[in-house]
Amino acid sequence: MFLRLIFIQANLYYVYDVAVVGAGPAGSTVSYCLAKEKIKVILFERHRFPRRKACAAGLSLYSIELLKELGLFSEEYIVNETHKCKIDFVIAKEVFEADAHICLTTREQFDEYLARRAQEAGAELHEGEGVKSISIKDDFVEIRTSKAVYRSKVVVLACGQPNVLGKSIGLYPNYGKAIAFEFNAPLPTEYNLDYCEFYFSLDKDFAGYFWIFPKKGFANYGVGTWLHTVTVMKKKYGSVVEWTKSILKDLGYWNKIKDIKKHLTKIKGAIVPVYTNAKAEDMVMDRAIAIGDAAGLVRYSGEGICYALKSGQLAAKALMKCIEENKFDKQTLVKYYTEPLDKEVLRELKYTSKIEKIMTYATDAVIDLLKKEPEVLNLLGKMLEHSISDEKYFNESSKYARKHISIAARMMAALLRGTLKGT
Ligand SMILES: Cc1cc2nc3c(=O)[nH]c(=O)nc-3n(C[C@H](O)[C@H](O)[C@H](O)COP(=O)(O)OP(=O)(O)OC[C@H]3O[C@@H](n4cnc5c(N)ncnc54)[C@H](O)[C@@H]3O)c2cc1C
Numbered sequence: 001m002f003l004r005l006i007f008i009q010a011n012l013y014y015v016y017d018v019a020v021v022g023a024g025p026a027g028s029t030v031s032y033c034l035a036k037e038k039i040k041v042i043l044f045e046r047h048r049f050p051r052r053k054a055c056a057a058g059l060s061l062y063s064i065e066l067l068k069e070l071g072l073f074s075e076e077y078i079v080n081e082t083h084k085c086k087i088d089f090v091i092a093k094e095v096f097e098a099d100a101h102i103c104l105t106t107r108e109q110f111d112e113y114l115a116r117r118a119q120e121a122g123a124e125l126h127e128g129e130g131v132k133s134i135s136i137k138d139d140f141v142e143i144r145t146s147k148a149v150y151r152s153k154v155v156v157l158a159c160g161q162p163n164v165l166g167k168s169i170g171l172y173p174n175y176g177k178a179i180a181f182e183f184n185a186p187l188p189t190e191y192n193l194d195y196c197e198f199y200f201s202l203d204k205d206f207a208g209y210f211w212i213f214p215k216k217g218f219a220n221y222g223v224g225t226w227l228h229t230v231t232v233m234k235k236k237y238g239s240v241v242e243w244t245k246s247i248l249k250d251l252g253y254w255n256k257i258k259d260i261k262k263h264l265t266k267i268k269g270a271i272v273p274v275y276t277n278a279k280a281e282d283m284v285m286d287r288a289i290a291i292g293d294a295a296g297l298v299r300y301s302g303e304g305i306c307y308a309l310k311s312g313q314l315a316a317k318a319l320m321k322c323i324e325e326n327k328f329d330k331q332t333l334v335k336y337y338t339e340p341l342d343k344e345v346l347r348e349l350k351y352t353s354k355i356e357k358i359m360t361y362a363t364d365a366v367i368d369l370l371k372k373e374p375e376v377l378n379l380l381g382k383m384l385e386h387s388i389s390d391e392k393y394f395n396e397s398s399k400y401a402r403k404h405i406s407i408a409a410r411m412m413a414a415l416l417r418g419t420l421k422g423t
Pocket residue numbers: 021022023024025026027044045046047053054055056057058059060129130131132158159160161165179180181182222269270271272291292293294298302303304305306308
């Protein structure tokens with residue numbers, strides 16, 4: 001106890017420029033970018049690598065582009081690439097196929113790769129050391145972990161969700177509460193490895209989808225939707241396992257996956273903080289900044305890795321300027337972090353809830369549009385592979401929708417209904 005106190009005291013005088021909480025894609029990216037510029041960074045991760053994280057681990061073309069730009073791309077963690085996607089509207093019994101290039105990884109490989117690159121660049125990675133509390137003082141930030149106490153000039157919250165630490169210091173941007181569940185199991189018999197499969201409208205007014213992402217020798221299966229829908233489904237089926245089993249049976253996959261019962265018991269869920277209407281200013285406070293999932297930066301499709309990378313990159317650029325000026329107040333962080341974040345991330349994310357409302361409440365209109373206007377199917381594929389932004393997808397597909405009065409009217413009604421329901 002006495003020795004521990006001395007150790008804690010000693011650390012109190014050991015100051016870092018930046019402390020980063022969480023070594024997911026967001027935390028490792030910001031640490032890597034800062035360490036490369038010789039900034040003194042400490043990166044805390046409560047688990048040891050390789051660690052499992054509930055995720056389908058699909059990397060969109062946008063993620064790949066960012067990884068290349070950051071110098072963090074490697075074939076090492078790509079386990080498969082698909083070039084087509086099947087888009088199935090289940091209750092309407094309508095199936096479409098589109099070109100969509102998606103790279104598949106595993107979070108065990110991907111996250112460890114990024115964390116090691118941050119470490120090689122000079123970030124001090126503390127694995128297996130969870131942050132217990134953060135205290136924002138006038139001149140520094142005090143970080144208490146399971147092992148010691150540290151000081152830094154500024155702290156970056158990259159701890160994903162639930163963002164308990166953010167809540168404790170008042171840095172907690174709001175988001176739409178979705179949950180996604182996933183598990184790995186062998187590929188279904190005769191599965192085409194070039195396809196990712198998306199199953200929408202699993203039920204009436206069902207937001208979200210079930211997916212199959214093929215990896216090397218196995219596939220990732222999962223379902224994501226709003227928290228309130230999960231509650232309804234649990235009531236209807238008894239448990240998430242039974243609900244997923246019924247989806248697999250309905251889709252004809254239950255008897256096509258070896259040992260499915262055993263693998264399904266390993267299903268794992270996590271919060272998906274879907275962007276709703278948080279403002280960029282909500283993502284900073286004096287001496288603290290939130291990035292990635294901790295800032296609620298996820299699009300309707302559940303894709304969040306790209307924004308974790310992008311917000312990590314933008315945060316690093318902003319913090320370089322703050323360090324240069326030795327200013328870490330909210331106003332300075334707003335100036336350097338939130339303005340580019342608004343332009344490069346939130347501008348797109350503002351369209352995500354519109355797309356979700358139309359997909360959920362005007363499914364029949366979406367299907368009609370896809371049948372009448374093949375270019376919209378092309379756009380949907382591009383939106384899923386994220387080679388076009390949600391903004392572009394929404395604006396371009398709306399142009400086609402306006403050519404058909406009944407489709408446009410149903411889509412408008414869906415937007416209104418979603419707004420009135422507050423989803
Ligand atoms: C089932 C599911 C499927 C998904 N599929 C995809 C997909 O295919 N493609 C995609 O782009 N996105 C997907 N997402 C979203 C994606 O997982 C997230 O957007 C992404 O992981 C966000 O990265 P992050 O670094 O912000 O947070 P995280 O990846 O959550 O990393 C946070 C890290 O912080 C650590 N941590 C937390 N608290 C502490 C603490 N107190 N001290 C120290 N360390 C701490 C955690 O252990 C973790 O390592 C999916 C999400 C779910 C739930």
